[in-house]
Amino acid sequence: MRKLIMGIVEFREKMLPQYAEQFSKLALSQAPDALFITCSDSRVVPDLLASTHPGDLFTMRNVGNLVPPATAEGVSTGDLSEASAIEYAVLVLKVANIVVCGHSECGAMKALSTRNAKLKTPNLDKWLCHANNAAFRLEHEGPLDDRLKPHDQLSQLNVLVQLEHLMTYPIVRQQVTAGALVLSGWWFDIATGDMYAYLRTSRSFEIIDRAMADRIIARLAARAR
Known part of the structure; x- marks a missing residue:
């Protein structure tokens, strides 16, 4: 807690002067380009990884970066917090x-892989049901990358399942169909600091280096025309 408090003081004394004008403008409105859905894990820091600034990302974080699917009427089958963030974004x-x-x-x-009965986590157990399809696919279809540890193989497949869950929301499906919204799956390797993007053509996650970034941006620009 001391580190957290002193960090606030350091920001106020050293960084805030650089951001004062930006915060003044953001106080009136925000116009982020993306909704970034990721895990609550302390090692995943979106603004650091993407070199973004206040106002750039609308971020939703939860355990396992899960998106409970919606009913045909667009009502979440899980926690309303995630559905509310999607609707607002x-x-x-x-x-x-x-x-x-x-x-x-x-x-x-x-x-999700171990399901340790000794841990009394009824809420977590219930929450993780939204990733069950990823576990099913890993067991019956295999991993996207068999070089990874089993839980990392599961993590990659989970990204794809949550993208499918997003498409169960009518508002998301309508915007994607209209070409006004693009869904992307990313995967961060903590050990190396590398970020990967999922490519449907190769059915794999590939590192986002300069060349990959240029290809992704070109595809986005083409869709926007």
Whole structure:
């Protein structure tokens, strides 16, 4: 807690002067380009990893970067917090992109893999049901990358399942169909610091280096025309 408090003081004394004008403008409105859905894990820091600033990302974080699917009427089958964030991002902020970002060594994926009965975590157990399809696919279809540890294989498949869950929301499906919204799956390797993007053509996660970034941006630009 001391580190947290002193960090606030350091920001106030050293960083705030650089951001004062930006915060003044953001106090009136926000216009982020993307909804970034990722895990609560302390090692995943979206603004650091993407070199973003206040106002750039609308971020939703939870254990396992999960998106409970919606009914045909668009009502969440899980926690309303996630559904509310999706609705606000799409309908009010009108984001052009939604990114689901999983990561290596994810505690939620480890818990889903082991299902340790000794741990009294009824809420976590119930929450992780939204990743059950990923576990099913890993068992019956195999991993995207068999070089990874089993829980990391599960983590990658979980990203794809959560993208499918997003498409169960009518507002998301409508915007994607209209070409106004793009869904992307990313995966962060904590050990190396590398970020990967899922490519449907190769059915694999590939590292986002300069060349990959240029290809992704070109595809986004083509869709926007």
